[in-house]
Amino acid sequence: MNTFSLKKLFFFEKTPLNLLMAVLTVGLLAAFFAGVANYILHGHHAYNVTRQHPWGLLISMYVFFVVSSTGLCIISSIGHVFGIKEFQQIGKRAIAGAIITISSGFAVIAFEIGHPVTMMIYNVLTPGLTSAIWWMGTLYGLYLTFICLEFFFLAVKEHHTLSKIFGICGLLVGLAAHSNLGAVFGFLVSRPSANGVFYPVYFILSAMITGCYLIFLMYGFRYKMNFPDKVQVMLVKLSKILGMLLAVLIFxxxxxxxxxxxxxMPERAATILHAVQHPNFWLGELTLGMLIPFTVILLSNAQAIKATVYASILGMVGIFFMRYGLVHDTLLYPMTTLKRAEYELAPTFVEYFPSITEFAIGLGGIGLSLFLYYIADKVFNLDETEGAHH
Amino acid sequence: MARYGMALNYKSCINCRACESACKEENGVLLLKDHYRIWVGVKEAEGEFPNISIASQTYHPSQCQHCSNAPCQMVCPTNATYYGTDGMVMVDPVKCILCTYCINACPYDARYVDQRTMTVDKCTFCSDTRLAAGETTTACQATCPTKVRVFGDLDDPKSEISQLLANKEYRQVKEHLGTKPKLFYIV
Incomplete structure (x- = not known):
């Protein structure tokens, strides 16, 4: 841990990039609290969710954050748990990121779940063991505990064996929790476009990709694109892993x-056809999230680290659309059970666009992450400690 | 212990929607757009003028199917959705955390958020209003002018519904999903 004071905490070098990040962080953080205030005043009326589209942007952002967390945990485990030497340096930074992103996810979901306190009580008193949400929530709680302990033994009271043990526990529980999050959608027998084995498996894969993007962004910012040799070697290897993962995801x-x-097939084909024709998919998810980063890695033979950092920004925008699409596409097809023309209107694909409050809380969660990361970077030494690994 | 279900002579439905009004009145359902426990779907007439098939225009009264294998019950993280003693799918508002997973999971669009309790609400076959007071019919059944609905105990072979199902052909909605619904559409 670093020694710190309030003065130190708010001092940073006034470069254009730092100032931009500071403004972005403060702006998003303000949006988060403004959104929360509006939610406290108006409840779910502040959201654009409906009977036909009960989940919206906040669920997407929760998934976005926990995917980021699981991804960082998995990628950090390459060095920290599996002992690949070049990757050991990312351990602390990645696990700090994992704790921060999942905390932001919990902060966002707390304003989507109608009764979060009731949830904590009855999750324990009358657990719904057949519910993927129960398993996902419970395992994520456990996961957060493990990665906090892992971080404690990595960055506060260094203890290699204990940090590795908690690292393994965090990784395994995180994988279980995350595939259960996929199952939240995959188990929906009422939604043929989501139902099946795809999501529980794809969630792990897309988490690893998100983890890679975030590592590139964190290191790009940390070293302002002037990477020491040791970091450069690691990022080239990570770039190759990312390229392979993207190829698998595209496949x-x-x-x-x-x-x-x-x-x-009824319901499924029409839903997916509708979804892939939307710019959210072909421009956001496919082009930004997969094709541009993949092309950069492929054309440079994974050597263009700076370009990959920039591509990772686009990649994360793509990941956002991926999460938004996951929720929206699942709910696209109207449940027209004998309602061929409910109240004289022919049923069409369900429409949804987030409200300002949903945008404020959902995207404001990113501000929360950026702020916590800034604090963590000040309070802890997130770089590799010399001689920490043997 | 009974196992309640409902048979619907849907071809007798005249789309007067008295059932919708009676349900709202009896159960205090709010008069908001998304607030309804039951509804009447309209299948519009097929064909182009002048060859319009009058017979193809039918009305489909529907509601919660009170599935024996209810997806909404299976996905509930706190068991707020549970099977009542008479086989009905019920919601305990105390345990409901309003995650709305059940609304996503229900293949019949039978659930909605009740703005009064801020929990997920659904049809209860009037169990807490009429059945609790000793009545043997639901509000939608009692008000129907063409006697579309027959509510009763599926385990009692002498009940009207059991007799009807024993003698008439019927179909169910989305039964291929394995939900084992307890609404029967007499054809």
Whole structure:
């Protein structure tokens, strides 16, 4: 831990990039609290969710944050748990990021769940063991405990064995929790476009990709693009891993779409066809989230680290659309049970656009993450301690 | 212990929607857009003028199917959705955390957020209003002018519903999902 004072805490070098990040952080943080205030005043009326579209942007952002957390945990485990030497340096920074992102996710979901206190009580008193949400929530609580302990033994009271033990526990529980989050959607028998094995598996894969993007962003910012040799070597290797993961993801997506469209199965084919024609998919999820970063890595043979850092910004924007699409596309098809023309209107694909309050809380969560990361970077030494690994 | 279900002679439905009004009145359902426990769907007439098939225009009264294998019950993280003693799918507002997972999971769009209690509400076959007071019919059934609805105990072979189902052909909605619904549409 570093010694710190309030003066130190708010002192930073006034470079244009630092100032931009400071303004962005403060702006998003203000949006978060403004959104929360509006939610406290108006409750769920402040959101644009409806009976036909009960989940919206806040669920997407929760998934966005916990995917980021799990991804950072998995990528950090390459060095910290599996002992690959070049990756040991990212341990502390990645685990700090994992704790921060999942905390932001919990902060966002607290304003989506109608009764979070009731949840904590009855999750324990009358657990719904057949519910993927119960398993996901419970395992994520455990996961947060493990990674906090891991971080404690990495950065506060250095103890290699204990940090590794908690690292392994965090990784395993995190994987279980995250695939259960996929199952929250995959188990929906009422939604043929989401139902099946795809999401629980794809969630792990997309988490690893998100983790890679975030490592690139954190290191790009940490070293202001002037990477020491040791970091450069690690990032080139990480870039190769990211390229391979993106190739697998593109392969997965192609087969998911083809399988959904093939045979024109009722509800499923029409939903996926509608979803892939929307710019959120082909521009956001596909082009920004997968193709641009993949092309940068492929054309540079994974050597263009600076370009990959910039591509990671686009990648994270793409990941946002990926999470938004996950929720929205699942709920696209109207449940037209014998309601061929409910109240004289022919049923169409369900429409949804987030309200200002939803944007404020959801995107404001990013401000929360940036702020906590800034504090963590000041309070702890997130770089590799010399001689910490043997 | 009974196992309640409902048969619907849907071809007798005249789309007067008295059932919707009676349900709201009896159960205090708010008069808001998304607030309804039951509804009447309209299947519009098929064909182009002048060859319009009058017979193809039908009305489909519907509501919670009180599934024996209810997806909404399975996904509830706190068991707020539970099976009542008479096989009905019920919600305990005290335990409901308003995660709305059940609304996503229900294949019948039978659930909605009640703005009074801020919990998820649904059809209860009037169990806490009429059945608790000793009545044997639901509000939607009692008010129906063409006697579309027949409510009763599926385990009692002498009940009207059991007799009807024994003698008439019927179909169910989305039964391929394995939900085992307890609403029967007489064809």
């Amino acid at each position: 997965f997506e192609i087969w998911k779409i083809l399988t959904a469209l093939y045979g024109d």
